[in-house]
Amino acid sequence: MLFICLPSHADPVQLEQQVFNLGTSVKSLLLKYYHVQADEGNGELIMDLDRRLQQTQQNHASIQNSLGGRYLKQSQNIKTHWSAFNQHLNANLSEIRESAFPELQVVTLMREAANAMVVELDSLALLVAQDNELQLSASQNWARQQTRLLQQVVERYIERAASSMGAPLSVDGPQLPELMASFKQGLELFPQGKAGSDASRSLSRIKGQWLFIEKSAQDQSARLVPYLVMRYTDSILNRLQQLAS
Structure with missing residues (x-):
């Protein structure tokens, strides 16, 4: 039988919850961006978005560290989606600051990267639960x-x-x-x-x-x-x- 184990320092219950929560945070970032765009680049909203973006980046890095060498395919996919989302989000925010009009294609690419990352994270959370026989209430x-x-x-x-x-x-x-x-x-x-x-x-x-x-x-x-x-x-x-x- 093949047993898939997490690194000894990673609590499977905590990791599974963190993975799901990261998906929620990424989706919320997308919604917060749309709010910024709808409110024509409100400075306070941008500051709040920047703060949440930094927190999400830290959570993403923490999860990647906890995964160690496990779930390599999922880990790499998540990194790829996060990199794309982060790049497009920053590009759109720059456009809003400078001209208040983001590029339609970049907005679409940002949304696609965010949604793809959420799907990948939800799948990873399910895998961690299955491999460690976790039962959600x-x-x-x-x-x-x-x-x-x-x-x-x-x-x-x-x-x-x-x-x-x-x-x-x-x-x-x-x-x-x-x-x-x-x-x-x-x-x-x-x-x-x-x-x-x-x-x-x-x-x-x-x-x-x-x-x-x-x-x-x-x-x-x-x-x-x-x-x-x-x-x-x-x-x-x-x-x-x-x-x-």
Whole structure:
């Protein structure tokens, strides 16, 4: 039998969680960039994006170090996607600072690199779990599914907010109505055995903030409110992470 082991200093449970979290961070960086573009290069938003970018870079380096010589193919793919995403993100930010108009092709390449990295990271997290016989709890699986669905919903919405400055809208994959329906349905599927008083309050708060995002995303004739949508998105993502634990 062939046993695949992680380096002795790497806790498989912690590593698996870090890999998934990195995917969430990369997707959030993409959304934060669209917010910057929609708000015409708001300086405070750029500073926040730069800070998050540095944190994500550190997390990426830490994970690569923990992987050591294991999962070489996945590790190299992640490095490649991260390098491309980082390069395109910085190029787009430079364009916004200088002219407020990023190049459409570079925006598209940035999004493709980010989404490819998220897919690779989610696959790696699954591999680490399988190889180390890790069993995620029902609440962890639920929270992760809701996290990815919410980020997809907001990606579609925030792209529309940024499109006045040229960001291309996504045309492949599930579209906004389907994604919103899946997320809304998922809110009713939280494992009830885990629903203590704190969890119930968090879930209620998530549902309240989701109603605002849902209403904003459904009405295409309404004024776009990327600041509030992103604020509520950050809050929901944090609460989902809490519910997972």
